[in-house]
Amino acid sequence: MSCTCTTTSFPIKVPHTLFHSRKSNDVFPKTQILGTLSFSSKKNSHLGFTDKISLAQCSKTSFLSEMDEDCKLEVSSIDIPDGYCKELEIAVRAVHMACLLCQRLQDNLLSKSFEQVHSKEDNSPVTIADWSVQAIVSWVLSEAFGSENVSIVAEEDVEVLSKASAVGLLEAVVRTVNECLADAPRFGLKGPGTDLDAKAVLAAISRCSLAGARGSKFWVLDPVDGTLGFVRGDQYAIALALIEDGEPVLGVLGCPNYPMKKEWLSYQNGYRRILSRLTSQTSVSGDKGSVLYARKGGGKAWMQPLLYGEKNFVWPNSAKQIKVSSIDNPALATFCEPVEKANSSHSFTAGLAHSVGLRNQPLRVYSMVKYAAIARGDAEIFMKFASAGYKEKIWDHAAGVLIIEEAGGMVTDAGGQPLDFSKGVYLEGLDRGIIACAGAKLHEKIIQAVDASWNSSSL
Ligand SMILES: Nc1ncnc2c1ncn2[C@@H]1O[C@H](COP(=O)(O)OS(=O)(=O)O)[C@@H](OP(=O)(O)O)[C@H]1O
Ligand SMILES: [Mg+2]
Numbered sequence: 445m446s447c448t449c450t451t452t453s454f455p456i457k458v459p460h461t462l463f464h465s466r467k468s469n470d471v472f473p474k475t476q477i478l479g480t481l482s483f484s485s486k487k488n489s490h491l492g493f494t495d496k497i498s499l500a501q502c503s504k505t506s507f508l509s510e511m512d513e514d515c516k517l518e519v520s521s522i523d524i525p526d527g528y529c530k531e532l533e534i535a536v537r538a539v540h541m542a543c544l545l546c547q548r549l550q551d552n553l554l555s556k557s558f559e560q561v562h563s564k565e566d567n568s569p570v571t572i573a574d575w576s577v578q579a580i581v582s583w584v585l586s587e588a589f590g591s592e593n594v595s596i597v598a599e600e601d602v603e604v605l606s607k608a609s610a611v612g613l614l615e616a617v618v619r620t621v622n623e624c625l626a627d628a629p630r631f632g633l634k635g636p637g638t639d640l641d642a643k644a645v646l647a648a649i650s651r652c653s654l655a656g657a658r659g660s661k662f663w664v665l666d667p668v669d670g671t672l673g674f675v676r677g678d679q680y681a682i683a684l685a686l687i688e689d690g691e692p693v694l695g696v697l698g699c700p701n702y703p704m705k706k707e708w709l710s711y712q713n714g715y716r717r718i719l720s721r722l723t724s725q726t727s728v729s730g731d732k733g734s735v736l737y738a739r740k741g742g743g744k745a746w747m748q749p750l751l752y753g754e755k756n757f758v759w760p761n762s763a764k765q766i767k768v769s770s771i772d773n774p775a776l777a778t779f780c781e782p783v784e785k786a787n788s789s790h791s792f793t794a795g796l797a798h799s800v801g802l803r804n805q806p807l808r809v810y811s812m813v814k815y816a817a818i819a820r821g822d823a824e825i826f827m828k829f830a831s832a833g834y835k836e837k838i839w840d841h842a843a844g845v846l847i848i849e850e851a852g853g854m855v856t857d858a859g860g861q862p863l864d865f866s867k868g869v870y871l872e873g874l875d876r877g878i879i880a881c882a883g884a885k886l887h888e889k890i891i892q893a894v895d896a897s898w899n900s901s902s903l
Protein backbone atom coordinates (compact mmCIF):
# COMPACT_ATOMS: atom_id res chain seq x y z
CA MET A 445 0.00 0.00 0.00
CA SER A 446 1.45 3.36 -0.73
CA CYS A 447 0.25 6.72 0.41
CA THR A 448 -0.55 8.80 -2.63
CA CYS A 449 0.59 12.29 -1.93
CA THR A 450 -1.42 14.32 -4.37
CA THR A 451 -0.77 17.54 -2.56
CA THR A 452 2.94 17.27 -2.09
CA SER A 453 4.83 20.31 -3.18
CA PHE A 454 7.38 18.01 -4.75
CA PRO A 455 8.69 19.98 -7.72
CA ILE A 456 5.22 19.68 -9.21
CA LYS A 457 1.75 19.70 -7.79
CA VAL A 458 -0.52 16.95 -9.04
CA PRO A 459 -2.72 16.77 -11.01
CA HIS A 460 -0.52 18.86 -13.23
CA THR A 461 -0.07 19.55 -16.91
CA LEU A 462 3.46 19.78 -18.19
CA PHE A 463 4.42 20.76 -21.70
CA HIS A 464 7.32 18.73 -22.94
CA SER A 465 9.23 19.65 -26.03
CA ARG A 466 11.78 17.27 -27.45
CA LYS A 467 14.38 20.01 -27.23
CA SER A 468 14.11 20.42 -23.45
CA ASN A 469 16.52 18.63 -21.15
CA ASP A 470 15.06 17.79 -17.79
CA VAL A 471 11.35 17.38 -17.45
CA PHE A 472 11.74 18.12 -13.74
CA PRO A 473 14.54 19.70 -11.75
CA LYS A 474 16.81 17.04 -10.28
CA THR A 475 15.34 15.92 -6.98
CA GLN A 476 15.69 13.17 -4.46
CA ILE A 477 13.27 10.65 -5.86
CA LEU A 478 11.23 8.37 -3.71
CA GLY A 479 8.36 7.08 -5.70
CA THR A 480 6.66 6.71 -9.05
CA LEU A 481 4.84 9.13 -11.29
CA SER A 482 1.70 8.22 -13.19
CA PHE A 483 0.94 10.31 -16.24
CA SER A 484 -0.64 10.30 -19.67
CA SER A 485 0.62 12.15 -22.71
CA LYS A 486 -1.73 14.29 -24.73
CA LYS A 487 -1.01 15.04 -28.34
CA ASN A 488 -3.48 17.14 -30.25
CA SER A 489 -6.07 16.43 -27.52
CA HIS A 490 -6.05 12.66 -27.86
CA LEU A 491 -4.39 10.37 -25.40
CA GLY A 492 -0.97 9.21 -26.49
CA PHE A 493 0.37 6.79 -23.92
CA THR A 494 0.11 6.43 -20.17
CA ASP A 495 2.92 5.22 -17.99
CA LYS A 496 4.18 4.79 -14.47
CA ILE A 497 7.81 5.68 -14.14
CA SER A 498 10.26 5.92 -11.32
CA LEU A 499 10.68 9.56 -10.49
CA ALA A 500 14.42 9.09 -10.87
CA GLN A 501 13.84 9.01 -14.63
CA CYS A 502 12.15 12.38 -14.47
CA SER A 503 15.43 14.16 -14.38
CA LYS A 504 16.22 12.70 -17.76
CA THR A 505 14.08 12.78 -20.87
CA SER A 506 15.03 9.21 -21.81
CA PHE A 507 11.54 7.94 -21.00
CA LEU A 508 10.10 10.50 -23.39
CA SER A 509 12.41 9.60 -26.24
CA GLU A 510 9.63 7.65 -27.94
CA MET A 511 7.71 10.89 -28.19
CA ASP A 512 7.76 11.80 -31.83
CA GLU A 513 6.92 15.45 -31.21
CA ASP A 514 6.12 17.98 -28.51
CA CYS A 515 3.36 16.83 -26.21
CA LYS A 516 1.56 17.58 -22.97
CA LEU A 517 1.97 15.36 -19.90
CA GLU A 518 -1.06 15.07 -17.66
CA VAL A 519 0.47 14.04 -14.32
CA SER A 520 -2.17 12.24 -12.29
CA SER A 521 -0.42 11.16 -9.10
CA ILE A 522 2.84 10.79 -7.30
CA ASP A 523 3.15 7.75 -5.10
CA ILE A 524 5.64 7.90 -2.26
CA PRO A 525 6.29 4.45 -0.74
CA ASP A 526 4.36 4.02 2.46
CA GLY A 527 7.53 3.23 4.39
CA TYR A 528 7.84 6.87 5.34
CA CYS A 529 4.32 8.05 6.09
CA LYS A 530 3.53 5.77 9.01
CA GLU A 531 7.07 5.97 10.40
CA LEU A 532 6.99 9.76 10.21
CA GLU A 533 3.64 9.96 11.96
CA ILE A 534 4.64 7.63 14.82
CA ALA A 535 7.95 9.47 15.25
CA VAL A 536 6.24 12.87 15.43
CA ARG A 537 3.66 11.61 17.94
CA ALA A 538 6.40 10.11 20.13
CA VAL A 539 8.60 13.22 20.03
CA HIS A 540 5.60 15.45 20.72
CA MET A 541 4.74 13.39 23.80
CA ALA A 542 8.39 13.47 24.93
CA CYS A 543 8.52 17.26 24.52
CA LEU A 544 5.66 17.79 26.95
CA LEU A 545 7.31 15.36 29.39
CA CYS A 546 10.58 17.30 29.21
CA GLN A 547 8.80 20.57 29.79
CA ARG A 548 7.36 19.18 33.01
CA LEU A 549 10.75 17.79 34.04
CA GLN A 550 12.52 21.05 33.31
CA ASP A 551 9.87 22.99 35.24
CA ASN A 552 10.44 20.86 38.33
CA LEU A 553 14.21 20.63 37.83
CA LEU A 554 14.37 24.41 38.05
CA SER A 555 12.44 24.34 41.28
CA LYS A 556 14.77 21.78 42.87
CA SER A 557 18.51 21.44 43.42
CA PHE A 558 20.86 20.03 40.85
CA GLU A 559 20.98 16.57 42.41
CA GLN A 560 19.06 15.24 39.43
CA VAL A 561 21.97 15.97 37.09
CA HIS A 562 24.62 13.30 36.70
CA SER A 563 27.94 13.35 34.98
CA LYS A 564 29.06 10.73 32.46
CA GLU A 565 32.57 9.51 31.80
CA ASP A 566 33.17 12.29 29.29
CA ASN A 567 32.04 14.79 31.96
CA SER A 568 28.96 15.69 29.93
CA PRO A 569 25.69 15.89 31.89
CA VAL A 570 22.88 13.35 31.81
CA THR A 571 19.54 13.62 33.58
CA ILE A 572 16.33 11.72 34.26
CA ALA A 573 14.99 13.37 31.11
CA ASP A 574 17.71 11.90 28.85
CA TRP A 575 17.15 8.33 30.10
CA SER A 576 13.35 8.62 30.24
CA VAL A 577 12.99 9.97 26.71
CA GLN A 578 15.30 7.27 25.35
CA ALA A 579 13.24 4.56 27.09
CA ILE A 580 9.94 6.04 25.88
CA VAL A 581 10.91 6.54 22.24
CA SER A 582 12.56 3.11 22.11
CA TRP A 583 9.44 1.47 23.61
CA VAL A 584 7.01 3.34 21.28
CA LEU A 585 8.96 2.50 18.09
CA SER A 586 9.30 -1.16 19.10
CA GLU A 587 5.59 -1.32 19.93
CA ALA A 588 4.60 0.32 16.64
CA PHE A 589 6.86 -1.61 14.25
CA GLY A 590 7.81 -4.77 16.16
CA SER A 591 11.08 -4.84 18.09
CA GLU A 592 12.55 -7.30 15.58
CA ASN A 593 12.09 -4.65 12.86
CA VAL A 594 13.49 -1.68 14.76
CA SER A 595 17.14 -0.80 15.14
CA ILE A 596 17.92 2.31 17.20
CA VAL A 597 21.18 4.13 17.80
CA ALA A 598 21.00 6.57 20.71
CA GLU A 599 23.24 8.61 22.95
CA GLU A 600 22.54 7.19 26.37
CA ASP A 601 23.24 3.79 27.98
CA VAL A 602 22.38 2.13 31.30
CA GLU A 603 25.83 2.22 32.88
CA VAL A 604 25.06 4.89 35.50
CA LEU A 605 21.49 3.62 36.08
CA SER A 606 22.65 0.05 36.69
CA LYS A 607 24.93 0.92 39.60
CA ALA A 608 23.85 -0.25 43.08
CA SER A 609 24.07 3.39 44.20
CA ALA A 610 21.58 4.45 41.51
CA VAL A 611 18.49 2.62 42.84
CA GLY A 612 16.70 5.89 43.66
CA LEU A 613 17.63 7.37 40.29
CA LEU A 614 16.36 4.29 38.46
CA GLU A 615 13.10 4.43 40.42
CA ALA A 616 12.69 8.07 39.37
CA VAL A 617 13.25 7.15 35.69
CA VAL A 618 10.80 4.21 35.87
CA ARG A 619 8.18 6.46 37.50
CA THR A 620 8.74 9.17 34.86
CA VAL A 621 8.50 6.71 31.96
CA ASN A 622 5.26 5.17 33.26
CA GLU A 623 3.65 8.56 33.92
CA CYS A 624 4.43 9.55 30.35
CA LEU A 625 3.31 6.27 28.71
CA ALA A 626 0.04 6.37 30.68
CA ASP A 627 -0.73 9.46 28.59
CA ALA A 628 0.18 7.77 25.26
CA PRO A 629 -3.45 7.34 24.04
CA ARG A 630 -3.81 11.15 24.13
CA PHE A 631 -1.13 11.21 21.41
CA GLY A 632 -2.76 8.44 19.42
CA LEU A 633 -0.16 5.94 20.62
CA LYS A 634 -0.74 2.56 22.25
CA GLY A 635 0.40 2.54 25.89
CA PRO A 636 1.75 -0.56 27.74
CA GLY A 637 -1.52 -1.08 29.62
CA THR A 638 0.35 -1.87 32.84
CA ASP A 639 3.39 -0.09 34.26
CA LEU A 640 6.79 -1.13 32.93
CA ASP A 641 9.08 -2.45 35.65
CA ALA A 642 12.73 -1.41 36.08
CA LYS A 643 13.92 -4.35 33.98
CA ALA A 644 11.70 -3.35 31.06
CA VAL A 645 12.80 0.30 31.28
CA LEU A 646 16.49 -0.66 31.35
CA ALA A 647 15.85 -3.01 28.40
CA ALA A 648 14.20 -0.21 26.41
CA ILE A 649 17.19 2.09 27.01
CA SER A 650 19.86 -0.53 26.38
CA ARG A 651 18.24 -1.95 23.22
CA CYS A 652 19.48 1.28 21.62
CA SER A 653 22.94 0.16 20.68
CA LEU A 654 25.73 1.95 18.85
CA ALA A 655 26.30 -1.20 16.77
CA GLY A 656 23.09 -0.43 14.88
CA ALA A 657 24.83 2.46 13.15
CA ARG A 658 26.34 0.01 10.65
CA GLY A 659 22.92 -1.20 9.48
CA SER A 660 21.15 -0.22 6.27
CA LYS A 661 18.15 1.26 8.11
CA PHE A 662 18.11 2.50 11.69
CA TRP A 663 16.66 5.20 13.89
CA VAL A 664 19.06 7.65 15.52
CA LEU A 665 18.00 9.40 18.71
CA ASP A 666 19.40 12.14 20.87
CA PRO A 667 16.90 12.02 23.73
CA VAL A 668 17.97 15.41 25.05
CA ASP A 669 20.34 17.36 22.84
CA GLY A 670 21.83 20.30 24.69
CA THR A 671 21.47 18.73 28.14
CA LEU A 672 23.49 21.66 29.42
CA GLY A 673 20.79 23.98 28.13
CA PHE A 674 18.13 21.73 29.64
CA VAL A 675 19.60 21.87 33.16
CA ARG A 676 20.16 25.62 32.84
CA GLY A 677 16.50 26.23 32.02
CA ASP A 678 17.34 27.17 28.46
CA GLN A 679 17.08 25.64 24.98
CA TYR A 680 17.37 21.91 24.24
CA ALA A 681 15.95 19.53 21.64
CA ILE A 682 14.67 15.98 21.22
CA ALA A 683 16.11 14.70 17.96
CA LEU A 684 14.93 11.58 16.13
CA ALA A 685 15.91 10.64 12.58
CA LEU A 686 15.57 7.57 10.38
CA ILE A 687 18.70 6.77 8.38
CA GLU A 688 18.51 4.48 5.36
CA ASP A 689 21.50 3.52 3.20
CA GLY A 690 23.61 6.13 4.93
CA GLU A 691 21.25 9.09 4.47
CA PRO A 692 18.67 10.66 6.79
CA VAL A 693 15.23 9.98 5.23
CA LEU A 694 13.08 11.23 8.13
CA GLY A 695 13.92 13.99 10.59
CA VAL A 696 11.90 15.01 13.68
CA LEU A 697 13.13 17.77 15.99
CA GLY A 698 11.22 18.59 19.17
CA CYS A 699 12.05 22.06 20.53
CA PRO A 700 10.07 22.35 23.78
CA ASN A 701 11.45 25.79 24.66
CA TYR A 702 11.43 27.42 21.25
CA PRO A 703 10.06 30.90 22.02
CA MET A 704 7.47 32.82 20.04
CA LYS A 705 10.03 35.65 19.64
CA LYS A 706 13.31 34.72 17.95
CA GLU A 707 15.37 37.22 19.96
CA TRP A 708 14.44 35.23 23.07
CA LEU A 709 16.40 32.32 21.59
CA SER A 710 19.78 33.64 22.50
CA TYR A 711 21.37 32.52 25.77
CA GLN A 712 23.08 35.83 26.36
CA ASN A 713 19.80 37.70 26.00
CA GLY A 714 18.82 36.12 29.31
CA TYR A 715 15.25 35.29 28.33
CA ARG A 716 15.37 31.98 30.09
CA ARG A 717 13.77 33.55 33.16
CA ILE A 718 10.82 34.61 30.99
CA LEU A 719 10.73 31.21 29.28
CA SER A 720 10.85 29.40 32.60
CA ARG A 721 7.81 31.39 33.72
CA LEU A 722 5.97 30.02 30.67
CA THR A 723 5.67 26.64 32.36
CA SER A 724 3.80 23.65 30.97
CA GLN A 725 1.03 24.56 33.43
CA THR A 726 0.63 28.17 32.33
CA SER A 727 1.41 27.95 28.61
CA VAL A 728 -1.10 27.84 25.80
CA SER A 729 -0.50 26.48 22.33
CA GLY A 730 1.88 28.72 20.46
CA ASP A 731 3.42 30.29 23.58
CA LYS A 732 6.55 28.22 23.31
CA GLY A 733 7.59 24.88 21.94
CA SER A 734 7.18 23.18 18.59
CA VAL A 735 7.97 19.99 16.72
CA LEU A 736 9.62 20.27 13.31
CA TYR A 737 9.73 17.40 10.82
CA ALA A 738 10.49 16.50 7.23
CA ARG A 739 10.77 13.55 4.89
CA LYS A 740 13.56 13.29 2.32
CA GLY A 741 12.29 14.26 -1.11
CA GLY A 742 9.06 15.67 0.32
CA GLY A 743 10.23 19.12 -0.72
CA LYS A 744 8.75 20.67 2.42
CA ALA A 745 9.47 20.97 6.14
CA TRP A 746 6.71 21.26 8.69
CA MET A 747 6.25 22.69 12.18
CA GLN A 748 3.47 21.98 14.64
CA PRO A 749 2.96 23.87 17.91
CA LEU A 750 3.09 21.88 21.15
CA LEU A 751 -0.26 20.91 22.63
CA TYR A 752 -1.21 22.45 25.97
CA GLY A 753 -4.09 21.84 28.34
CA GLU A 754 -6.05 18.62 28.01
CA LYS A 755 -6.41 18.67 24.21
CA ASN A 756 -5.79 15.43 22.33
CA PHE A 757 -3.17 15.25 19.63
CA VAL A 758 -4.74 15.12 16.18
CA TRP A 759 -2.31 14.43 13.33
CA PRO A 760 -0.90 16.61 11.84
CA ASN A 761 -1.93 18.94 14.66
CA SER A 762 -2.22 22.23 12.75
CA ALA A 763 1.23 21.84 11.24
CA LYS A 764 2.34 24.62 8.97
CA GLN A 765 5.08 24.67 6.39
CA ILE A 766 8.35 26.34 7.29
CA LYS A 767 10.95 27.73 4.93
CA VAL A 768 14.45 29.08 5.32
CA SER A 769 14.97 32.85 5.17
CA SER A 770 15.43 34.54 1.81
CA ILE A 771 18.03 36.97 3.26
CA ASP A 772 21.32 36.59 1.37
CA ASN A 773 22.85 39.95 2.28
CA PRO A 774 25.51 39.34 4.97
CA ALA A 775 24.81 42.74 6.53
CA LEU A 776 21.26 41.58 7.33
CA ALA A 777 21.98 37.92 8.08
CA THR A 778 22.12 36.36 11.55
CA PHE A 779 24.41 33.48 12.44
CA CYS A 780 24.00 31.08 15.32
CA GLU A 781 26.57 28.96 17.12
CA PRO A 782 26.96 26.79 20.25
CA VAL A 783 26.86 28.51 23.63
CA GLU A 784 29.94 26.76 24.96
CA LYS A 785 33.30 28.01 23.70
CA ALA A 786 34.55 24.46 24.37
CA ASN A 787 32.16 23.15 21.74
CA SER A 788 32.97 25.65 19.01
CA SER A 789 35.58 28.40 18.54
CA HIS A 790 33.80 31.72 19.07
CA SER A 791 36.91 33.68 18.10
CA PHE A 792 37.23 31.87 14.76
CA THR A 793 33.58 32.43 13.88
CA ALA A 794 33.87 36.09 14.95
CA GLY A 795 36.70 36.46 12.44
CA LEU A 796 34.63 34.77 9.73
CA ALA A 797 31.65 37.01 10.51
CA HIS A 798 33.82 40.08 10.17
CA SER A 799 35.37 39.05 6.89
CA VAL A 800 32.03 38.01 5.38
CA GLY A 801 30.38 41.25 6.56
CA LEU A 802 27.92 39.84 9.09
CA ARG A 803 26.77 42.71 11.28
CA ASN A 804 24.30 41.08 13.69
CA GLN A 805 25.47 39.68 17.03
CA PRO A 806 25.61 35.85 16.95
CA LEU A 807 22.67 33.93 18.40
CA ARG A 808 24.31 31.59 20.91
CA VAL A 809 21.88 28.72 21.39
CA TYR A 810 22.11 25.27 22.97
CA SER A 811 21.41 22.13 20.90
CA MET A 812 19.94 21.49 17.46
CA VAL A 813 17.52 24.32 18.13
CA LYS A 814 20.07 26.16 16.01
CA TYR A 815 19.08 23.96 13.04
CA ALA A 816 15.42 24.71 13.85
CA ALA A 817 16.13 28.45 13.80
CA ILE A 818 17.54 28.18 10.26
CA ALA A 819 14.69 25.96 9.01
CA ARG A 820 12.10 28.39 10.42
CA GLY A 821 13.82 31.41 8.88
CA ASP A 822 14.80 32.95 12.25
CA ALA A 823 18.51 32.85 11.37
CA GLU A 824 20.45 32.38 8.13
CA ILE A 825 23.66 30.66 9.22
CA PHE A 826 24.82 28.05 11.75
CA MET A 827 28.56 27.53 12.16
CA LYS A 828 30.32 25.04 14.46
CA PHE A 829 34.09 24.58 14.54
CA ALA A 830 34.82 22.07 17.31
CA SER A 831 38.33 21.45 18.64
CA ALA A 832 40.50 19.30 16.37
CA GLY A 833 40.16 16.08 18.45
CA TYR A 834 36.37 16.20 18.78
CA LYS A 835 34.34 13.77 16.64
CA GLU A 836 30.76 14.85 15.90
CA LYS A 837 28.09 12.21 16.57
CA ILE A 838 25.36 11.49 14.05
CA TRP A 839 22.60 12.03 16.67
CA ASP A 840 23.70 15.63 17.16
CA HIS A 841 22.98 16.49 13.49
CA ALA A 842 20.91 13.97 11.43
CA ALA A 843 17.41 15.32 12.14
CA GLY A 844 18.43 18.97 11.83
CA VAL A 845 20.29 18.50 8.55
CA LEU A 846 17.31 16.88 6.79
CA ILE A 847 14.84 19.47 8.09
CA ILE A 848 16.98 22.38 6.89
CA GLU A 849 17.47 20.74 3.46
CA GLU A 850 13.75 20.10 2.97
CA ALA A 851 13.03 23.69 4.15
CA GLY A 852 15.21 24.88 1.29
CA GLY A 853 18.58 25.34 2.99
CA MET A 854 21.88 23.49 2.86
CA VAL A 855 24.29 21.89 5.34
CA THR A 856 27.88 20.91 4.50
CA ASP A 857 31.27 20.68 6.11
CA ALA A 858 33.78 23.51 5.55
CA GLY A 859 34.91 21.79 2.36
CA GLY A 860 31.39 22.08 0.94
CA GLN A 861 30.72 18.34 1.24
CA PRO A 862 27.47 16.93 2.69
CA LEU A 863 27.80 15.45 6.19
CA ASP A 864 28.43 11.70 5.94
CA PHE A 865 25.98 9.61 8.01
CA SER A 866 27.08 6.33 6.45
CA LYS A 867 30.17 5.60 8.54
CA GLY A 868 28.72 4.58 11.94
CA VAL A 869 28.24 6.73 15.04
CA TYR A 870 30.56 9.53 14.01
CA LEU A 871 30.51 12.02 11.13
CA GLU A 872 33.73 10.60 9.73
CA GLY A 873 35.76 12.70 7.33
CA LEU A 874 34.23 15.98 8.47
CA ASP A 875 36.33 18.75 6.97
CA ARG A 876 37.13 21.37 9.71
CA GLY A 877 33.56 22.32 10.72
CA ILE A 878 29.83 22.46 9.98
CA ILE A 879 28.19 25.25 7.98
CA ALA A 880 24.42 25.35 7.60
CA CYS A 881 22.93 28.14 5.50
CA ALA A 882 19.58 29.36 4.27
CA GLY A 883 20.99 29.78 0.78
CA ALA A 884 23.93 29.11 -1.55
CA LYS A 885 25.13 32.73 -1.76
CA LEU A 886 25.88 33.07 1.97
CA HIS A 887 27.20 29.51 2.06
CA GLU A 888 29.74 30.22 -0.67
CA LYS A 889 30.96 33.40 1.09
CA ILE A 890 31.53 31.49 4.34
CA ILE A 891 33.32 28.60 2.67
CA GLN A 892 35.67 31.11 1.00
CA ALA A 893 36.22 32.96 4.31
CA VAL A 894 37.11 29.67 6.07
CA ASP A 895 39.64 28.82 3.35
CA ALA A 896 41.14 32.30 3.58
CA SER A 897 41.58 32.24 7.36
CA TRP A 898 42.02 28.58 8.33
CA ASN A 899 45.82 28.49 8.20
CA SER A 900 46.12 31.47 10.51
CA SER A 901 43.66 29.94 13.00
CA SER A 902 44.86 27.81 15.90
CA LEU A 903 42.21 25.16 15.20
N1 LIG B 1 33.77 19.44 23.25
C1 LIG B 1 32.74 19.41 22.45
N2 LIG B 1 32.83 19.92 21.24
C2 LIG B 1 31.75 19.89 20.41
N3 LIG B 1 30.55 19.37 20.75
C3 LIG B 1 30.47 18.81 21.97
C4 LIG B 1 31.54 18.82 22.86
N4 LIG B 1 31.13 18.22 23.98
C5 LIG B 1 29.88 17.85 23.79
N5 LIG B 1 29.48 18.19 22.58
C6 LIG B 1 28.17 17.85 22.00
O1 LIG B 1 27.52 18.98 21.56
C7 LIG B 1 26.18 18.92 21.98
C8 LIG B 1 25.79 20.25 22.36
O2 LIG B 1 25.97 20.94 21.20
P1 LIG B 1 25.57 22.42 21.16
O3 LIG B 1 25.68 22.86 19.77
O4 LIG B 1 24.26 22.55 21.83
O5 LIG B 1 26.68 23.08 22.04
S1 LIG B 1 26.30 23.99 23.27
O6 LIG B 1 25.50 23.12 24.20
O7 LIG B 1 25.52 25.12 22.69
O8 LIG B 1 27.58 24.41 23.81
C9 LIG B 1 26.07 18.04 23.14
O9 LIG B 1 24.91 17.30 22.92
P2 LIG B 1 24.17 16.65 24.22
O10 LIG B 1 25.20 15.79 24.88
O11 LIG B 1 23.07 15.87 23.61
O12 LIG B 1 23.74 17.79 25.06
C10 LIG B 1 27.32 17.20 23.04
O13 LIG B 1 27.02 15.93 22.56
MG1 LIG C 1 24.93 14.34 26.05
Ligand SMILES: [Mg+2]
Pocket residue numbers: 666668669670839840
Ligand atom coordinates in the same frame (compact mmCIF):
# COMPACT_ATOMS: atom_id res chain seq x y z
MG1 LIG D 1 23.48 16.02 21.54
Ligand SMILES: [Mg+2]
Pocket residue numbers: 574599666667668669670671
Ligand atom coordinates in the same frame (compact mmCIF):
# COMPACT_ATOMS: atom_id res chain seq x y z
MG1 LIG E 1 21.99 14.30 24.27
